[in-house]
Amino acid sequence: MATSTATSRPNPEHIFNTLVAFHETAALKTAIELDIFTAIADGANTSAALAAKIGAAERGVRILCDHLAIRGFLTKEAERYALAPDSAIFLNRHSPAYLGSIADFLTGPWSKKNFEALAEAVRKGGTASATGDNTKPNEELWINFARSMAPLTVPAAEFIAGLTGAAEGRPCKVLDIAAGHGMYGITMAKKNPNAQIVALDWPRVLEVAQENAKKLGVADHYTTKPGSAFETDLGSGYDFVLLTNIFHHFDVPACEKLMRRVHAAMKPGGKAITLEFVPNEDRVTPPIAAAFSLVMLAGTDAGDAYAFAQYEKMFANAGFKKTSLHPVPEMPQQVLVSEK
Amino acid sequence: MATSTATSRPNPEHIFNTLVAFHETAALKTAIELDIFTAIADGANTSAALAAKIGAAERGVRILCDHLAIRGFLTKEAERYALAPDSAIFLNRHSPAYLGSIADFLTGPWSKKNFEALAEAVRKGGTASATGDNTKPNEELWINFARSMAPLTVPAAEFIAGLTGAAEGRPCKVLDIAAGHGMYGITMAKKNPNAQIVALDWPRVLEVAQENAKKLGVADHYTTKPGSAFETDLGSGYDFVLLTNIFHHFDVPACEKLMRRVHAAMKPGGKAITLEFVPNEDRVTPPIAAAFSLVMLAGTDAGDAYAFAQYEKMFANAGFKKTSLHPVPEMPQQVLVSEK
Numbered sequence: 001m002a003t004s005t006a007t008s009r010p011n012p013e014h015i016f017n018t019l020v021a022f023h024e025t026a027a028l029k030t031a032i033e034l035d036i037f038t039a040i041a042d043g044a045n046t047s048a049a050l051a052a053k054i055g056a057a058e059r060g061v062r063i064l065c066d067h068l069a070i071r072g073f074l075t076k077e078a079e080r081y082a083l084a085p086d087s088a089i090f091l092n093r094h095s096p097a098y099l100g101s102i103a104d105f106l107t108g109p110w111s112k113k114n115f116e117a118l119a120e121a122v123r124k125g126g127t128a129s130a131t132g133d134n135t136k137p138n139e140e141l142w143i144n145f146a147r148s149m150a151p152l153t154v155p156a157a158e159f160i161a162g163l164t165g166a167a168e169g170r171p172c173k174v175l176d177i178a179a180g181h182g183m184y185g186i187t188m189a190k191k192n193p194n195a196q197i198v199a200l201d202w203p204r205v206l207e208v209a210q211e212n213a214k215k216l217g218v219a220d221h222y223t224t225k226p227g228s229a230f231e232t233d234l235g236s237g238y239d240f241v242l243l244t245n246i247f248h249h250f251d252v253p254a255c256e257k258l259m260r261r262v263h264a265a266m267k268p269g270g271k272a273i274t275l276e277f278v279p280n281e282d283r284v285t286p287p288i289a290a291a292f293s294l295v296m297l298a299g300t301d302a303g304d305a306y307a308f309a310q311y312e313k314m315f316a317n318a319g320f321k322k323t324s325l326h327p328v329p330e331m332p333q334q335v336l337v338s339e340k
Numbered sequence: 341m342a343t344s345t346a347t348s349r350p351n352p353e354h355i356f357n358t359l360v361a362f363h364e365t366a367a368l369k370t371a372i373e374l375d376i377f378t379a380i381a382d383g384a385n386t387s388a389a390l391a392a393k394i395g396a397a398e399r400g401v402r403i404l405c406d407h408l409a410i411r412g413f414l415t416k417e418a419e420r421y422a423l424a425p426d427s428a429i430f431l432n433r434h435s436p437a438y439l440g441s442i443a444d445f446l447t448g449p450w451s452k453k454n455f456e457a458l459a460e461a462v463r464k465g466g467t468a469s470a471t472g473d474n475t476k477p478n479e480e481l482w483i484n485f486a487r488s489m490a491p492l493t494v495p496a497a498e499f500i501a502g503l504t505g506a507a508e509g510r511p512c513k514v515l516d517i518a519a520g521h522g523m524y525g526i527t528m529a530k531k532n533p534n535a536q537i538v539a540l541d542w543p544r545v546l547e548v549a550q551e552n553a554k555k556l557g558v559a560d561h562y563t564t565k566p567g568s569a570f571e572t573d574l575g576s577g578y579d580f581v582l583l584t585n586i587f588h589h590f591d592v593p594a595c596e597k598l599m600r601r602v603h604a605a606m607k608p609g610g611k612a613i614t615l616e617f618v619p620n621e622d623r624v625t626p627p628i629a630a631a632f633s634l635v636m637l638a639g640t641d642a643g644d645a646y647a648f649a650q651y652e653k654m655f656a657n658a659g660f661k662k663t664s665l666h667p668v669p670e671m672p673q674q675v676l677v678s679e680k
Contacts, residue, residue, distance in 0.1 A: 010429045011670055012439055012492065013628070014412065019369065019446040020635075022362035026455040027634060029359065033459050057465025063637040063644070064462050069624040070631050072354065076624050089350045099352055106359040115366040119373050122404050125397025152352065284409040284416055288353070291410050294367060295360075297403040304403070330351055 027067050029107050032100040036065065037073075037083055037091035045080045099151035108148075110141050114298040121297050132301040134249035135230050137202045142180060146208035150181035156244070156275055156328045157187035160335060163326060164240050164273065166191035172239035175200065175265065177229045177258075178246040182209025182222075184275070185242060189218035198235060200225045229258055234265040241266060244275035248292065251302035252314060259318035259338075266340045272320065274336040275328075277305045288332035311336055367407050369447050372440040376405065377413075377423055377431035385420045439491035448488075450481050454638035461637050472641040474589035475570050477542045482520060486548035490521035496584070496615055496668045497527035500675060503666065504580050504613065506531035512579035515540065515605065517569045517598075518586040522549025522562075524615070525582060529558035538575060540565045569598055574605040581606060584615040588632065591642035592654060599658035599678075606680045612660065614676040615668075617645045628672035651676055 031037065034054050044053040047062035054061070069076040073087045083092060090099050105111070110129070114121070117128035131138045161167070166187075171194040176185035179199035186209070189197045197218070199209045203226040213222040225232060229246070241262045247255045262272050277292035284290050289305060296303035306314075308325050315323045320338040327334050371377065374394050384393040387402035394401070409416040413427045423432060430439050445451070450469070454461070457468035471478045501507070506527075511534040516525035519539035526549070529537045537558070539549045543566040553562040565572060569586070581602045587595045602612050617632035624630050629645060636643035646654075648665050655663045660678040667674050 010425045012426070012430050013672070014426055015368065015430055015439070016442070016446070016492075017628075018364045018367075018411065018413075019443055021364040022366075022447070022452075023455055023631070023634060023638075024358045024361040026362075026458045026638075027358075028355065030459045030462060034462060056463040059465040059642075060462035060637060063633045064458075066623045067631060067634045070627050071358065073358075076622065085350045086352070086354055090352050090355055099355070102356070103359055106356070107362070112362075115363055118366045118404075119370045122370060122374060122400035123396040125399040152356075282416065283406045287410050288357075291363070291407060293403045294363060294407045297400060298363075298366075302399075332353070 024071060025107055027064060027071070028073065029103045031064060031068055031073070032091065032103045034064075035093060036061075036068070037087050037100075038093040040074070040081055040083055041088065041092040041094060045082060047079075047081075050081075097151065097154070101148040101150075102152055104148040105145050106148075108144055110144075110299065118294075118298050126297070126301040127299050129299065132299060134300055134303070135228060135254065137228075139202045139204045142202060142205045143208060146181040146205050150183050150212065153181065153183040153187075153244075155331045156333055156335070157184045159326075159328045159331075160184055160242070160244075160273055160275065161187045161191045163335060163337065164188060164271070166195065168192075169194050172196070173237055173267075174198065174240045174242065175234060175238045175262075176242040176244075177234075177262070178244070179209045179224075179242075180205060180245075182212050184244045185209075186213050186216050186218055186222070188240075188242075189213070189221055190216055193221065195221060197222045198225055198238075199223070200227065200229060200232065200234070202226065230254070230261070234261055236265050238266045239270050241270070241272045242275075243272060247274065247276060247311070247314075248296055248305055249300050249303040251304075252306075252310070254302075255306075256314050256317050259315055259320070263319040263340055268340055270340045272315070272338040272340070274311065274338065275333055276311070276336065277332065278308050278311070278325065278334040278336070279305050281307050281309060283307065286332065289334075308334075308336070364411060365447055367404060367411070368413065369443045371404060371408055371413070372431065372443045374404075375433060375440075376401075376408070377427050377440075378433040380414070380421055380423055381428065381432040381434060385422060387419075387421075390421075437491065437494070441488040441490075442492055444488035445485050446488075448484055450484075450639065458634075458638050466637070466641040467639050469639065472639060474640055474643070475568060475594065477568075479542045479544045482542060482545045483548060486521040486545050490523050490552065493521065493523040493527075493584075495671045496673055496675070497524045499666075499668045499671075500524055500582070500584075500613055500615065501527045501531045503675060503677065504528060504611070506535065508532075509534050512536070513577055513607075514538065514580045514582065515574060515578045515602075516549075516582040516584075517574075517602070518584070519549045519564075519582075520545060520585075522546075522552050524584045525549075526553050526556050526558055526562070528580075528582075529553070529561055530556055533561065535561060537562045538565055538578075539563070540567065540569060540572065540574070542566065570594070570601070574601055576605050578606045579610050581610070581612045582615075583612060587614065587616060587651070587654075588636055588645055589640050589643040591644075592646075592650070594642075595646075596654050596657050599655055599660070603659040603680055608680055610680045612655070612678040612680070614651065614678065615673055616651070616676065617672065618648055618651070618665065618674040618676070619645050621647050621649060623647065626672065629674075648674075648676070
């Protein structure tokens with residue numbers, strides 16, 4: 001969000017704005033927590049009405065809502081607030097696309113702690129946290145992830161279901177590695193009643209995936225496999241293996257090791273489907289994908305956002321014939337399809 | 341920094357970027373703390389050279405510097421980093437305009453704590469902190485402010501010195517209320533050897549102002565008056581009273597009370613010079629001035645960023661004849677000149 005305010009003439013504004021950028025996180029997180037957007041959608045559109053509805057002080061609500069209007073989350077006309085289009089779709093709890101829950105994970109205690117110790121991570125070359133080795137279970141973190149981040153998966157999950165021809169309904173066996181909320185496999189299962197999904201994750205995280213599978217009506221062709229992707233027997237004969245947001249947690253040898261195990265578990269002609277933040281070779285564009293490296297520096301021992309050429313090489317080393325890259329429409333992530 | 345990324349088509353990107361905006365603060369704060377910008381200015385322009393120079397891991401430095409390049413603080417060409425123009429002027433410690441110290445205050449423990457408790461502040465209508473009444477001393481905070489924020493004052497201090505005709509050298513008596521680092525009064529004193537400056541603040545904060553007055557060679561016409569602007573005898577016969585970044589800490593009755601005391605201390609024809617963040621009547625433009633309200637909600641019991649009409653009324657109630665508004669060139673603040 002900072003790139004566009006870099007000015008062509010020297011001026012401390014971009015520096016100042018960046019140093020206080022955490023105010024923006026706090027303001028939006030607070031508004032989501034107090035459910036301001038839903039209250040406005042429900043008709044409380046002045047600071048007095050909102051204050052009464054959410055049980056807060058009018059002064060507090062007025063200043064917070066003005067701030068949300070400054071940042072484009074609300075509009076304000078003659079002391080009346082209304083939801084901006086993004087907020088109406090994504091921040092009103094009545095909307096099917098509501099994703100306010102992502103604040104729990106993105107601004108949660110792990111993330112905060114990791115970024116508070118960023119200087120130490122730079123010095124050390126890896127997270128200052130003791131839980132930076134993601135080959136080890138860290139269930140509290142991943143349960144929080146699974147519970148809060150599911151809504152953000154929709155476009156990529158639909159895209160992957162499309163890429164794998166789920167709607168054609170051919171019988172197939174799918175392994176969803178580090179399934180988390182399970183939404184990628186569940187979306188394939190919803191579109192294809194003949195897909196058998198096996199979700200792998202730590203035991204308590206799988207409870208969240210199972211809840212979602214039940215809620216979305218695919219529990220009858222959805223099974224789970226608790227354990228580590230690096231150690232558990234993955235099974236065999238898979239047509240598709242989903243590897244969504246997993247490789248970025250590890251260094252290159254670990255990624256190759258995982259991909260070799262995946263290769264061994266697949267049918268000839270099967271496809272490994274990787275969802276990732278994939279920066280360009282310059283490692284500074286496009287911004288969201290490239291910026292993901294810092295999240296991995298702050299939170300993992302040796303993870304990174306890898307460029308396509310790096311993935312191509314790792315996957316070739318693991319035995320895959322070729323890998324192609326597919327941008328996810330309207331999302332900063334990309335899908336890599338690797339053929340056995 | 342968030343306004344420009346609001347997209348016209350519904351997309352969760354602006355929400356996502358805002359929820360992780362605190363990463364930007366952490367990245368820039370870390371780079372300042374590790375003095376990355378000065379190291380690059382001194383010729384260490386690869387991640388390996390930088391890592392050696394600052395005693396950090398190459399992986400950490402590479403990811404941090406890539407991030408700074410994504411956000412426009414550095415440029416990157418063929419694995420070599422260089423300072424962007426803003427960074428060369430403001431973040432290289434050898435530059436006379438270096439202002440990296442502002443990170444200490446802007447991201448310091450008070451500010452962090454205030455924004456962590458923002459939801460509580462909205463509910464309550466005032467800061468959740470016990471130190472939100474700025475009529476009481478809170479010396480640790482204001483010493484930190486005085487030590488770190490001085491570099492950001494230069495354009496406004498020069499502008500005020502110009503507005504008050506300091507370069508003309510007429511004898512005059514100036515009271516600098518809540519002087520902090522003292523830079524506004526000191527700048528007038530530097531341009532006008534015939535100006536007698538009286539700086540008022542809490543006793544230990546005044547030590548910082550006195551250090552600066554000595555360093556800048558104006559100690560012989562610079563005196564101090566320790567105490568509260570609301571209670572201490574302000575003296576009398578002032579040609580100018582400086583009220584820089586003070587009113588926003590208080591509610592309207594307190595602002596009027598202070599301004600009545602100022603009026604009483606001034607010569608007829610004297611001028612009160614207020615420096616403030618002054619939003620428009622809509623309270624949502626311009627962004628930096630309007631956003632300052634949230635800082636006051638988070639950190640004070642009853643402070644705010646007041647619109648010009650509010651200041652006009654308060655100052656008229658305090659006895660001033662008229663108040664005019666003057667934007668500070670290239671800064672988000674404005675100067676209000678009120679005539680007795």
